[in-house]
Structures are given as C-alpha cells and as structure tokens.
Amino acid sequence: MAPKFEQVFKLRAFLSKTDFLSLGPIKGGPHRYIATVTHGTLEGCGLKAQLLHGGGDWLLLDHSSGVAHLDIRAQARSEGGECFYLHYPGILKMDEATQLVLQWSPEAKTTRSEDHYFVTTPVFETSSQDFKWMEQNIFIGHGHWYIPGDGTQAVEYEIYKVVSA
Template sequence: MAPKLEQVFTMRAFLSKEDTLVIGPIHGGSQRMIAPVTGGFIKGPGIEMEFTPGSSDWPRLDATTGVLHLDVRSQARNRETGDCIFVTYTGFIKLDPLAQAVMEWSPDARTTESSEHYFITTPKFEVSSEALKWMEQTVFVAHGHFVVPGDGTEAVEYEVYKVVSA
C-alpha cells in the first residue's frame, strides 16, 4: 500500500525585496538570487518557532523552463523555551503568471492558494528539543503558495506534511 501524507504544521517565511540580490546569467544562462528571510514562523501542534536572522533562500531560475530551483537554509527558535530548529530544503516552483507577479514584487501580486501552483519542497530538520527529535527521523513534503498581506511584504507559506506508512 502506498504511503500517505499527514499535515503536521505550517511554515511561513517573509522575504526582503530591498536585500534580495540577483546574479546572472551564470553556468549556462540560469540566474541566481539571494533572498534573505526577514521573519516568519513554524506552527502546528506541539511546535511554535520564529525564524531568526541569517535565514535565506538561494534559488536559481532556469529561464528556459520557467522553473525556480529552491535552496533554502533557515533557523528558528521558540523564544519561551529556547528550543531551536535548523531547516533546509530544496524544491521547485513552476513560474506561472501568479508566481511570476509575486517574484517580481508586482503591484498585481496577490495571496495565492497551493492548488494554483506546482510549488513543492522536501524539508529536512535538525532540532535541539528531545520532544521534536521525531522530525529528524521523518520524511516531509511541503506544498507552497504565496502570502501578500498588502503592507509591502511578501511571504512563502508551506503546508508541511509527514510521510506515513498506510
């Protein structure tokens, strides 16, 4: 029987337009970006963390296919308990018109639904808390979308699922 997915938490990471760097073309034409994470959270039953400074995304855009290859490294902390998490993930965003508007910080950008994109990642976690050690021994898949609150900020948000035996 095929494995199933069980939603376990949500991750939201706000990005900085002003501090995003665009480098390219590199290595045969792709374009590298460096997008600092300015805030956000990981929330769900038994977990509540805030992203801390130093988190960033280093995506590479393949303009010939319209695919953004994600390369993210982030850290988060629970301010009350001091528990920490390091999360890293790769994945893809197929740049449809809605995603393109967000990536360009267009005034037409809007909050989207995960069903509107092919935006998939595979996060891996390292944790300081014994209560969260299960995260280091679990395969996760995340389905992303964009959050545009209308205050000049933008975020990526993921519904994070653990893979469970059926």
C-alpha cells in the same frame, strides 16, 4: 499500499525586499536569485517557533524550462527556547503569479498551494528531545505566496509528514 500525508506544520517566511538579489544569468545559463528571510513562523504539533533573520532561498531559475530549483535554509527558535535548523530543497514551476512576486509587483496577490507546482522536501535538525521525531521522518512542503497588502510578502508552506498507509 502508497504512503499517506499528515499535515503537521505551517511555515510562513517573510522576504526582504531590500536584500532581494537578482544576479541574472550565471555560468552561461540559469539565473540566480537570492531571497533573504526577515522573520516568520513555524507552527504545529505543539511547536510554535519564530524564524530568525538570516535564512533565505538561493533559487536557480532555468528560463528555458520555467523551472526554479530551490535551496532554502532557515533557523528558528521556539517559545520554549528550542533551536531548529531547516533545509528544504525543492522545485517551483514558474507562473504569472510567481513572476509578480519575484518582481515585487504591487499586482502580486496571495495564492493557494493548488495554484502552483511549488514543492519542497524539508529536513529538520534540533537538539530538543521533544522534537527529535522531526529528524526521523520524511516531510513534503506544498507552497504558495502570502501577500498581506502592507508592502510585505511571504512564502507559506503546508508541511506534511509522510506516513505508512
């Protein structure tokens, strides 16, 4: 029987416009983009944590296929003082909405997860005994863009735990 998915978290990470880097083509091929996380939240399953400045996405985009390989890392601290490290590699298939976000266009809009192929595999690390279960499970993140209209933009993921059927 196929595994099932149980939604456990929502992660929202705001991106820095001033620290957003487009290196262009590297090594004769794909384009490298670096998006720095300024702040955000990770909430669900009794956890309410703030993302800390310094995380980011080291995205590698192959324009010929329209596929971006994501290498996202972040750190968070809960209201109770627990600390977390997150690493979530993934795949994003480029589309018009994503292009507008990467260009910081005023035309960029909030999207829904079903609008994109935007999938990650989050891995968590923590020393908190209350949240050790996060290190012992497989997760899938399904992403979309969150554009609140105040000049900021964020990526938002619904994060699901893979459970046996």
